[in-house]
Amino acid sequence: MKAAARRATWALVPCLAVGLALQAVNDAAPPVTLSYLTVLSALGLLAVSGWALAGGGSAQGAGGTTAQRRRAFVLARGMLTTASLASGVGYLLLIAPQEGEGYWLLDSPRALAASVLLHVAAPVLAVVACRADGDRVVLVGAGGSGGSGAGFGRAARVAAAWLGWPTAWLALALVAEATGLVTMPYPFLRASDVGWWGVLGAAAVSAVAWWLTGMALLAPARRRDGTR
Numbered sequence: 001m002k003a004a005a006r007r008a009t010w011a012l013v014p015c016l017a018v019g020l021a022l023q024a025v026n027d028a029a030p031p032v033t034l035s036y037l038t039v040l041s042a043l044g045l046l047a048v049s050g051w052a053l054a055g056g057g058s059a060q061g062a063g064g065t066t067a068q069r070r071r072a073f074v075l076a077r078g079m080l081t082t083a084s085l086a087s088g089v090g091y092l093l094l095i096a097p098q099e100g101e102g103y104w105l106l107d108s109p110r111a112l113a114a115s116v117l118l119h120v121a122a123p124v125l126a127v128v129a130c131r132a133d134g135d136r137v138v139l140v141g142a143g144g145s146g147g148s149g150a151g152f153g154r155a156a157r158v159a160a161a162w163l164g165w166p167t168a169w170l171a172l173a174l175v176a177e178a179t180g181l182v183t184m185p186y187p188f189l190r191a192s193d194v195g196w197w198g199v200l201g202a203a204a205v206s207a208v209a210w211w212l213t214g215m216a217l218l219a220p221a222r223r224r225d226g227t228r
Contacts, residue, residue: 001052005133009049012125016046019117026111035182037169038091041083042118045126048077052129074130074138078217079162081126086166086213088119090206094188127217136218151220159214163207170203 001009020042024033033039052073096115130136140154170189177184177191184190188202 001055002133005129006053008125008129008132009052012122012129013046013049013053015117015121015125016042016049019114019122020046022110022114023118026108026114035173035176035185037083037166037173037186038087038118040169041080041087041165042122045077045080045084045122048073048080049126049129052077071138074133074135075158075161077126078130078135078139078158078214079165081123081130082159082162082210082214082217083165084118084126085123085217086206086210088123089213090209091115091119095186130217136220140218155215155218158218159211162214163210166206166210174199 020039023036023039136155139158140151173182173184173189174191176182187193189199191199194202
C-alpha cells in the first residue's frame with residue numbers, strides 16, 4: 001500500500017469504529033442500527049481497511065494468485081467506498097433536512113458526531129485511500145481517457161457491478177420490512193409511505209446516482225498541466 005493511502009486508511013479505521021459505536025449507542029437497538037445501508041457499508045469498509053493495513057491487499061509477490069487477490073481487494077474496497085460516498089451524499093441531501101428541525105447540525109452531540117464521522121469524514125478518507133493507492137489503474141488500466149473507448153467501457157462495467165451491493169441490501173431490507181423484522185430506515189424506500197411504484201422509482205433514481213458515483217471514483221486523475 002502506498003504511503004498516502006496507508007495514512008488515509010489509518011485515519012479511516014478509527015473514524016469508522018468511533019462512528020459505528022456512536023451510532024449503535026444512539027439507536028440503542030441493534031436491529032435498527034444494522035438495517036442502515038450506511039452502517040453495513042461502514043462495517044464492510046472497516047473490515048476491508050483493517051485487512052489492507054495487515055497487508056491483505058498488497059500487490060507484492062509474484063504469480064497470478066497475488067494479482068487476483070489484489071484485484072479482488074480493490075473491487076471490494078471500491079464497492080464499499082462507493083457505498084459510503086453515495087449514502088453519505090444521500091443522507092446529507094435527502095434525509096438529514098427532514099429530521100428534527102431540518103438542520104442536521106442541530107442534532108444532539110452524539111448523533112452529530114456519528115453523522116459527521118460516517119457521512120462526511122469516512123467517505124472522504126475512503127476516496128483518498130482508493131485514489132492514492134492506484135485502485136483505478138488496477139480496475140480500468142493506466143491508458144484511456146475515461147471519457148470514451150475501452151477505458152470508459154471497463155469503468156462503466158465495474159461501476160455497474162458495484163450496484164450489486166445496494167441491490168442485495170434493498171432486497172433483504174424489503175423482505176425484513178415485509179416480515180415485520182425492521183422498519184425500512186429510508187422513507188423514500190418505504191412501501192407503506194410511497195407505494196411500490198414509488199419504491200421502484202426511488203430505487204431506479206438511486207441506481208443511476210450510485211453508478212455515477214462509481215464512475216466518478218474511477219475517473220482518471222487530472223495532472224498538474226490540466227491533462228488526464
